[in-house]
Amino acid sequence: MTSAESSLANTRSGSRVPPKRRKRIPARTVVMHAIIIFFCLLVLVPLLWVLLTSVKSLRDAYTGKLWPEVFDFTHYTYVFQKMPSVLRNFANSIIVTVATVIVTTVIAILAGYALAHLRLPGAAVVGAVLLGTLFFPTRLVSIIGIFQIQRHLGLIDTLPGLILPYITLNLALSIMIMRGIFQQVSPELVDAARVDGASSWRTLIQIMLPLAANGVVVLGIVNFVTAWGEFLLAYTLTNDRFTRTFPVVLATTFGGFGEWAFPRVAAMYIMAILPGILAFTFLQRWYMKGLQEGALKF
Amino acid sequence: MARTRGWGNWIYLLPAALFFFMYMAYPILRSMWMSFTNYQYLSTEPAQFVGLQNFANALNDPLFHLGLLRAATFTAIFLPGVIFIPLFVAILVDRVGNQRLATVYRLILLIPAVIPAAMIFVLWRWLYDFEIGPINTILRDYLHLFNSFNAPQWVGVSPLALPAVAFVEIWWGLGYHTMFFLAGLASIPRELFEAARVDGASEWQMFWHVTLPRLQPIMLILVILRFGSAMAVIDDFIIMGGFNRALPTYTWTVYMWHMAFQLGTWPQGYASAVGWLGAGAMLIVVAIMMYVFRNRD
Numbered sequence: 296m297t298s299a300e301s302s303l304a305n306t307r308s309g310s311r312v313p314p315k316r317r318k319r320i321p322a323r324t325v326v327m328h329a330i331i332i333f334f335c336l337l338v339l340v341p342l343l344w345v346l347l348t349s350v351k352s353l354r355d356a357y358t359g360k361l362w363p364e365v366f367d368f369t370h371y372t373y374v375f376q377k378m379p380s381v382l383r384n385f386a387n388s389i390i391v392t393v394a395t396v397i398v399t400t401v402i403a404i405l406a407g408y409a410l411a412h413l414r415l416p417g418a419a420v421v422g423a424v425l426l427g428t429l430f431f432p433t434r435l436v437s438i439i440g441i442f443q444i445q446r447h448l449g450l451i452d453t454l455p456g457l458i459l460p461y462i463t464l465n466l467a468l469s470i471m472i473m474r475g476i477f478q479q480v481s482p483e484l485v486d487a488a489r490v491d492g493a494s495s496w497r498t499l500i501q502i503m504l505p506l507a508a509n510g511v512v513v514l515g516i517v518n519f520v521t522a523w524g525e526f527l528l529a530y531t532l533t534n535d536r537f538t539r540t541f542p543v544v545l546a547t548t549f550g551g552f553g554e555w556a557f558p559r560v561a562a563m564y565i566m567a568i569l570p571g572i573l574a575f576t577f578l579q580r581w582y583m584k585g586l587q588e589g590a591l592k593f
Numbered sequence: 594m595a596r597t598r599g600w601g602n603w604i605y606l607l608p609a610a611l612f613f614f615m616y617m618a619y620p621i622l623r624s625m626w627m628s629f630t631n632y633q634y635l636s637t638e639p640a641q642f643v644g645l646q647n648f649a650n651a652l653n654d655p656l657f658h659l660g661l662l663r664a665a666t667f668t669a670i671f672l673p674g675v676i677f678i679p680l681f682v683a684i685l686v687d688r689v690g691n692q693r694l695a696t697v698y699r700l701i702l703l704i705p706a707v708i709p710a711a712m713i714f715v716l717w718r719w720l721y722d723f724e725i726g727p728i729n730t731i732l733r734d735y736l737h738l739f740n741s742f743n744a745p746q747w748v749g750v751s752p753l754a755l756p757a758v759a760f761v762e763i764w765w766g767l768g769y770h771t772m773f774f775l776a777g778l779a780s781i782p783r784e785l786f787e788a789a790r791v792d793g794a795s796e797w798q799m800f801w802h803v804t805l806p807r808l809q810p811i812m813l814i815l816v817i818l819r820f821g822s823a824m825a826v827i828d829d830f831i832i833m834g835g836f837n838r839a840l841p842t843y844t845w846t847v848y849m850w851h852m853a854f855q856l857g858t859w860p861q862g863y864a865s866a867v868g869w870l871g872a873g874a875m876l877i878v879v880a881i882m883m884y885v886f887r888n889r890d
Contacts, residue, residue: 327685327689330685331685331686331698334682335698335701337764337767338701338705339701341716341717341720341764342716345716345719357725361727361731401608405609406605406606408605409602410606413599413602413605414599416598421606424613429821430817430818430821431876432825432871432875433621435825435827435871435872436621436868436869436872437616437621438620438853439620439623439853439861439864439868440621440622440623442853442854443620444623459616462612462616463613463615463616466613467613495605520706520709521709524708524712524713525709525710526711526714526832527827527828527831527850542711542712545712545715546714546715546832564712564715564716567712572704572708575703576700
């Protein structure tokens with residue numbers, strides 16, 4: 296990789312020169328794009344394979360042909376019409392995810408704002424604790440305790456029993472992202488609002504929030520990905536087939552024959568990952584801006 | 594509101610604090626307390642305080658040692674890949690002159706980052722499958738490198754299991770970590786390169802003396818963070834492996850979960866001790882790394 300890197304280092308001067316039309320593209324630029332495209336394909340091909348499997352006819356799926364002879368697009372409707380328990384699992388995932396994303400975002404906005412702009416005794420301690428949780432395997436060490444709490448509260452095999460611990464999964468990271476975003480807003484703006492007699496609450500709602508929209512998008516996507524696909528807690532805290540979330544069902548059934556034939560599992564899989572990819576595609580502009588504005592700086 | 598002291602502003606942190614104590618601090622402390630007892634979830638007998646007995650047992654438990662070793666092996670394979678490959682990709686993408694193309698590259702690379710973890714492992718368990726997985730299908734039926742007897746066993750009881758899972762984690766984190774490095778690269782003032790070029794530095798020297806030192810803080814943070822997440826990996830191992838002790842993916846984390854929620858009478862006291870010992874071992878390494886890295890700055 297060193298030789299490749301050095302040859303790429305050589306292209307820096309080339310890429311900074313303003314592009315001239317109709318100029319021959321240097322070989323190293325071609326190599327550079329080829330390598331990037333290789334990595335892009337590495338990302339895309341596995342996903343395209345699932346997509347392809349989801350539209351294979353059952354026969355082609357079991358003969359081991361990569362490209363199907365007969366396409367069959369009915370697997371998606373089959374899942375919707377013939378597998379009520381899967382629909383239930385899907386609904387569970389939606390409920391759990393929406394609740395987690397909303398509550399975590401609200402909590403993180405409140406805390407991030409206070410940490411970035413308000414006088415707060417003990418803010419340094421809070422910051423240290425937040426950072427510390429990123430280095431400590433909290434999920435692993437807390438899971439036995441969480442199970443016992445939920446058992447005492449009668450929350451095993453319930454959706455609130457999942458939502459409550461889910462909110463803490465990304466809480467520290469979310470607060471830190473939001474703090475980073477709010478820190479980009481100049482303190483003078485906050486002071487000016489205070490001089491004008493705005494309460495800290497009004498300052499947050501009317502001045503800060505509109506400026507933090509990109510950060511909220513980042514938070515939404517990060518928490519969506521965590522909650523939508525969380526496995527370990529859901530696997531531990533739910534046992535009932537109808538309370539389980541979609542990822543647990545997918546992870547615990549390998550697929551095979553009958554209802555769970557591979558193309559149908561593939562169709563479920565596409566249904567499970569599509570919401571995230573679509574949301575990301577539509578929100579990518581704000582997401583990228585949010586990342587640049589400070590979501591990656593903590 | 595108490596403007597002068599600011600205690601009133603804690604109202605903004607109250608919801609966060611509530612969740613933090615209820616579902617993070619308290620369960621962690623509870624698990625610590627349990628690790629000093631012989632608590633068994635399915636046993637009707639009341640738990641007794643046993644002092645350090647669980648810790649002593651765990652330190653003499655060959656399965657715990659093996660589990661730590663397996664996790665460390667996984668980390669050793671995973672860590673260089675998740676730092677250097679994204680760094681390499683970031684340096685390439687940073688040089689793409691066409692802005693639209695650069696955006697497309699970033700978007701494609703970031704797709705795995707918006708696919709939830711469990712989905713990633715389900716996907717790759719499938720890709721790696723010995724019989725019906727497309728990887729072996731290609732190796733066997735299209736390239737004819739193997740037949741159905743000697744085809745590689747990617748996951749399961751196989752020496753390939755840990756590298757295979759590490760590859761999945763690297764694949765998953767590729768775009769996300771590339772973004773970290775791109776943010777770092779973007780923050781390097783261009784004048785530094787101009788100045789170096791005026792001084793006659795070669796491009797390689799500029800990478801070595803300008804780019805790399807500037808990226809070092811990001812790299813060190815990522816090394817520490819990813820070390821922690823790699824040692825504590827569990828979802829991948831459960832989904833792609835399972836609970837067979839002979840599996841290379843049966844690490845200390847899987848062992849802990851297995852004991853706490855499936856084995857025998859669910860000895861959660863002992864499982865907590867295993868969890869705390871593993872976490873403690875990790876934290877010691879993290880502390881050493883922080884100390885070493887701090888000196889280097």
